[in-house]
Amino acid sequence: MEKVLEVEHLKKVYSLGSITSRARITAVDDVSFFIDSGEIFTLAGESGCGKTTTAKLVLGFEEPTSGLIIHGGKRHESSDSKKKVWFTEGVQAIFQDPFGTFNPLRTVDRYFFETIKNYKLASNEQETFHLIDEKLKAVGLSYDQFFGKYPSEFSGGQLQRISVARALLTDPSLLIADEPVSMVDASLRMSIVNLFNRLRRDFGMSVLYITHDLATAYYVSDRIAVMFRGNIVEMGTVEQVLMAPKHPYTQLLKDSIPEADPEHRWEGRVQLSDSDQDEYLKKGCKFAGRCPQVMDICRREVPPDITVDDVLIKCHLYTEDVVTLV
Amino acid sequence: MHTLKDLFQDYKFRFSFITLSILVLYALLSFFSPYDVTIWGEVLRDLPPSIAHPLGTDSRGIDLFWTASFAVRNSLIIALVAGIISRMIAVPVAMIAGYIGGTTDRVLMFISDSFLVIPLFLIIVLLAMLVRDSMNLVTLGLMLACFGWAWDARVIRSEILTLRERGFTQTAILSGTNTLPLVVKEYMPFIMPLVFATLINVMAWAIGLEITLAILGLVNLDLPTLGTMLYWALSYQAVLLGYWWWVMTPVVLSVLLFISLYWMSVSISEYLDPRSRIQRVGAH
Amino acid sequence: MLSWKHIEATVDNTVLSTEGLHAYYMLEVHGTQKVVKAVNQVDLDIQKNEVYGIAGESGCGKSTLLKALAAVIEPPLRHIEGSIYYHVNGDIIDVSKLDAEEMRRLRWRFVSYVPQGSMSVLNPVVKIKSTYRDFIVSHVDGKSQIEAFEMAKEHIAELGLPPDVMDAYPHQLSGGMRQRVTIALAALLNPRVIIADEPTTALDVVVQRGVVQLIKDIQAKLQNTVILVTHDMGVHANAADRIGIMYAGKIVEEAPTDTIFGEPLHPYTQYLINSLPKFGDKTRRESVPGSPPELSDLPGGCAFHPRCPFVMDICREQVPDYTAVKANHKVACWLIEKGQDGKGS
Numbered sequence: 001m002e003k004v005l006e007v008e009h010l011k012k013v014y015s016l017g018s019i020t021s022r023a024r025i026t027a028v029d030d031v032s033f034f035i036d037s038g039e040i041f042t043l044a045g046e047s048g049c050g051k052t053t054t055a056k057l058v059l060g061f062e063e064p065t066s067g068l069i070i071h072g073g074k075r076h077e078s079s080d081s082k083k084k085v086w087f088t089e090g091v092q093a094i095f096q097d098p099f100g101t102f103n104p105l106r107t108v109d110r111y112f113f114e115t116i117k118n119y120k121l122a123s124n125e126q127e128t129f130h131l132i133d134e135k136l137k138a139v140g141l142s143y144d145q146f147f148g149k150y151p152s153e154f155s156g157g158q159l160q161r162i163s164v165a166r167a168l169l170t171d172p173s174l175l176i177a178d179e180p181v182s183m184v185d186a187s188l189r190m191s192i193v194n195l196f197n198r199l200r201r202d203f204g205m206s207v208l209y210i211t212h213d214l215a216t217a218y219y220v221s222d223r224i225a226v227m228f229r230g231n232i233v234e235m236g237t238v239e240q241v242l243m244a245p246k247h248p249y250t251q252l253l254k255d256s257i258p259e260a261d262p263e264h265r266w267e268g269r270v271q272l273s274d275s276d277q278d279e280y281l282k283k284g285c286k287f288a289g290r291c292p293q294v295m296d297i298c299r300r301e302v303p304p305d306i307t308v309d310d311v312l313i314k315c316h317l318y319t320e321d322v323v324t325l326v
Numbered sequence: 327m328h329t330l331k332d333l334f335q336d337y338k339f340r341f342s343f344i345t346l347s348i349l350v351l352y353a354l355l356s357f358f359s360p361y362d363v364t365i366w367g368e369v370l371r372d373l374p375p376s377i378a379h380p381l382g383t384d385s386r387g388i389d390l391f392w393t394a395s396f397a398v399r400n401s402l403i404i405a406l407v408a409g410i411i412s413r414m415i416a417v418p419v420a421m422i423a424g425y426i427g428g429t430t431d432r433v434l435m436f437i438s439d440s441f442l443v444i445p446l447f448l449i450i451v452l453l454a455m456l457v458r459d460s461m462n463l464v465t466l467g468l469m470l471a472c473f474g475w476a477w478d479a480r481v482i483r484s485e486i487l488t489l490r491e492r493g494f495t496q497t498a499i500l501s502g503t504n505t506l507p508l509v510v511k512e513y514m515p516f517i518m519p520l521v522f523a524t525l526i527n528v529m530a531w532a533i534g535l536e537i538t539l540a541i542l543g544l545v546n547l548d549l550p551t552l553g554t555m556l557y558w559a560l561s562y563q564a565v566l567l568g569y570w571w572w573v574m575t576p577v578v579l580s581v582l583l584f585i586s587l588y589w590m591s592v593s594i595s596e597y598l599d600p601r602s603r604i605q606r607v608g609a610h
Numbered sequence: 611m612l613s614w615k616h617i618e619a620t621v622d623n624t625v626l627s628t629e630g631l632h633a634y635y636m637l638e639v640h641g642t643q644k645v646v647k648a649v650n651q652v653d654l655d656i657q658k659n660e661v662y663g664i665a666g667e668s669g670c671g672k673s674t675l676l677k678a679l680a681a682v683i684e685p686p687l688r689h690i691e692g693s694i695y696y697h698v699n700g701d702i703i704d705v706s707k708l709d710a711e712e713m714r715r716l717r718w719r720f721v722s723y724v725p726q727g728s729m730s731v732l733n734p735v736v737k738i739k740s741t742y743r744d745f746i747v748s749h750v751d752g753k754s755q756i757e758a759f760e761m762a763k764e765h766i767a768e769l770g771l772p773p774d775v776m777d778a779y780p781h782q783l784s785g786g787m788r789q790r791v792t793i794a795l796a797a798l799l800n801p802r803v804i805i806a807d808e809p810t811t812a813l814d815v816v817v818q819r820g821v822v823q824l825i826k827d828i829q830a831k832l833q834n835t836v837i838l839v840t841h842d843m844g845v846h847a848n849a850a851d852r853i854g855i856m857y858a859g860k861i862v863e864e865a866p867t868d869t870i871f872g873e874p875l876h877p878y879t880q881y882l883i884n885s886l887p888k889f890g891d892k893t894r895r896e897s898v899p900g901s902p903p904e905l906s907d908l909p910g911g912c913a914f915h916p917r918c919p920f921v922m923d924i925c926r927e928q929v930p931d932y933t934a935v936k937a938n939h940k941v942a943c944w945l946i947e948k949g950q951d952g953k954g955s
Contacts (some may be wrong), residue, residue, distance in 0.1 A: 046814035046815065046816060046817070047785075048815055059500075061499075068746050089502075092500055092913055093500055095493055095496065095497075095498070097493055097626045097823075100493030100494065101493045101494060101496075101497050102491060102493075102494050102497060103492075103494040103498075103512055103515070105515040105516065106511075106512075106515070110511075111497055111498070111501050114501045114502070114503055115497070115500075115501040115502060116809050118501060118502030118503060119502050155901055157509065157901075163497075166497070166501070167500070182812075185667045185668055185841050187671050188667075188884075188885075190885055212815055213814070213815070213890075214889070215886075215889055218889060242889075251768060253815060253816060255890075256816045256818070256819040257815055257844070257889060258815070258818065258822075258842065258845045258847065259843030259844050259847060259888065259889060260818070260843040260844045260846075260847050260871065260883055260886045260888070261847060261871060261873075261888065262614075262847050262867050262868050262871050264889075265614075265847065265848050266819060266822075266848055270816060270819045270823060271820075271824060272787070272790075272816065272817060272820040273784070
């Protein structure tokens with residue numbers, strides 16, 4: 001199975017602060033994963049975990065500090081910085097804020113026409129119309145509903161679907177969806193998420209789904225990587241990672257999902273971090289401050305990457321029963 | 327043109343549009359002037375307003391009504407030249423510096439800041455003294471333009487910096503749009519009110535600066551402008567001698583010009599403001 | 611451990627009620643008048659010592675209802691008809707008859723309001739302790755600044771928040787911590803009613819849980835009432851004792867939490883619950899079809915009828931009244947009134 005994206009040892013360090021105090025935050029720390037063709041892969045975690053930064057690095061909107069990105073046979077290392085954006089034909093993206101995605105002073109269709117013109121996707125008006133119509137139908141919208149209208153004339157859910165339609169114009173092999181449903185009402189999220197499933201089924205498209213909502217992640221993805229403060233702490237199939245989480249953070253994340261079912265309320269209490277920045281700068285495991293199963297070694301040493309039953313996990317708890325060391 | 331109809335709802339726009347139209351017509355009237363206003367002694371001196379001379383005559387023996395028509399014309403031309411050329415410098419500089427950032431931005435802003443920091447007035451005075459006799463409307467306008475772009479470049483640049491962070495910039499990049507078309511197509515609609523408002527401000531500033539230079543005698547005094555009218559009035563002691571029509575004419579015309587330019591700038595800016603435009607969108 | 615109560619609404623136990631409340635926005639857009647019927651006939655009997663959740667999609671009027679309940683009705687929002695009553699120490703006070711000074715006294719002492727987005731409450735240029743001190747000093751007589759600071763510190767510590775939060779500026783705290791600080795501030799003067807507008811929206815899931823935990827802790831400690839608005843039914847399932855489902859300016863169903871999830875009767879409630887993915891269940895789920903109506907252009911009859919799978923003729927013409935299915939479960943739906951069971955729960 002051909003891989004549509006490979007990321008190896010990706011790292012991004014930001015330098016924050018003033019002249020007197022500078023903190024170096026490693027937003028993305030030694031992240032490696034791959035996405036197969038026709039697969040939906042989720043990068044999950046709370047805000048500040050590095051998932052959006054990873055997306056920006058993959059798209060080329062930011063320069064990695066070190067590491068390798070491979071797509072469509074092309075390798076991109078941090079050293080070849082000349083081109084700002086590396087590939088946009090085979091990789092497209094949609095973002096979190098549907099109303100921010102389009103210029104409020106221009107009609108939405110203009111972006112479609114521009115995409116088609118810039119990538120030379122159609123040679124005359126007939127073909128242009130057909131291409132747009134086809135992609136709009138794929139997301140459940142009609143040309144008449146869409147043509148000549150400004151973003152303010154649509155709802156958030158509709159704009160997200162229009163966003164997806166535009167991304168589909170180049171027939172990308174990979175769609176990066178950065179928190180596509182967090183600004184959409186809970187009851188409307190399924191329509192967007194179901195769309196990803198349909199696109200995978202009908203067009204063999206892969207999706208890098210970035211979210212903090214584990215419920216939709218479970219519902220739609222094949223594999224998942226859970227991130228915490230820049231590291232991937234657990235990675236495997238969605239069944240394994242979400243139904244039987246091994247890492248204490250994944251367990252906490254899963255337990256904290258508010259289920260619309262009074263029979264499954266939260267049990268126990270949760271402890272929140274006092275300062276996000278402090279957690280980034282911890283010496284050992286970054287979760288040590290809040291982990292219910294913390295050991296001494298966790299505070300001193302960064303945990304290794306261990307594979308247990310095909311699940312990659314970054315935790316000292318599992319060093320005893322190691323099967324293979326990655 | 328529903329745009330004009332919308333604009334006319336605003337009293338500021340109505341007043342300024344009508345006033346400026348009248349002034350422009352007055353300026354155009356200068357092409358039909360029966361006198362050559364640069365020749366002295368064509369009419370009797372120091373006559374108060376009458377039917378033959380609606381605005382009276384001055385101590386040089388020149389009819390004021392027709393002189394004023396030339397003055398308005400020339401002052402407007404200087405203002406337009408200064409305004410438009412300074413936009414042609416400010417906008418590209420702002421767009422390049424704002425969007426590309428990095429070293430390019432730093433260099434351009436350094437140049438721009440230098441123009442802000444240099445004692446502008448002294449330089450203009452120096453230049454004016456050097457080129458005074460060969461100065462015509464266009465050269466004066468160009469000189470003013472060189473000093474009228476720096477501040478606005480910074481203002482427009484900060485708007486571009488904000489726009490660069492907006493989501494639709496990423497959408498445009500993903501749509502394959504290159505830098506130049508992106509900046510023009512995506513950002514222009516947002517910058518237009520700023521460009522327009524600053525254009526009119528620079529025009530008003532140019533007229534004011536011309537008047538100042540003229541009063542100091544640093545321009546080509548044979549060229550009838552609002553400033554030179556005042557120069558001659560002052561040097562012939564018109565105020566002391568009670569020839570009020572000679573002083574009032576350029577003063578009243580200048581004030582009318584300033585107010586209508588200012589109000590037009592404000593009302594058009596309000597109209598073009600993206601926030602109110604977004605509300606209007608879809609209503610027509 | 612968090613706890614949930616079984617609440618039955620009785621008159622004596624009411625702390626805040628509304629009768630036939632209508633509050634509309636009167637707007638002028640391009641010279642034409644537009645009326646947005648954000649609160650369109652709401653009757654509530656909020657009890658003491660309960661967490662009452664108001665659920666609904668964006669644009670259903672829930673934020674406006676909260677503003678009305680907190681007596682923060684300012685133009686262009688106008689109180690059209692109906693009443694809001696506060697039950698203070700055995701007296702029933704009609705809120706619309708209060709003047710500004712009386713209202714100010716009641717605020718933060720009887721009812722406090724936590725708006726959406728904590729940054730609008732915390733002054734960004736002063737430390738947290740200054741914001742707390744200002745609230746105490748302006749609402750409680752006879753406290754010196756030192757005493758005010760002490761009171762604030764104690765309050766924060768009792769709620770389990772780290773004390774050094776007091777010396778920080780709002781931007782130095784994480785979003786979740788800011789939200790918790792704002793909620794703690796709302797509880798400072800022991801109000802009988804705390805009204806919270808979307809306190810967990812845009813927060814991460816673990817942080818959200820922490821905020822709900824704090825709200826429940828406060829309610830348990832003060833034994834007061836919390837009215838909580840959010841579109842997230844999962845949060846309601848974990849936080850609320852009773853839930854009111856709001857649609858197009860009306861409460862269409864109201865029942866204890868277990869009942870709403872166990873036997874939802876209104877078709878909209880059923881859709882709302884069924885559209886959310888249950889963890890571990892990969893069966894296909896669908897969003898509610900169509901979109902909520904514009905509050906300025908409501909359809910005739912029952913506002914939900916264009917999207918309702920069980921629509922009947924009467925639904926298009928007449929607005930249904932409440933039917934009390936049980937002592938504490940009421941629904942506004944012709945299906946129930948006509949004696950047909952709500953299908954497909």
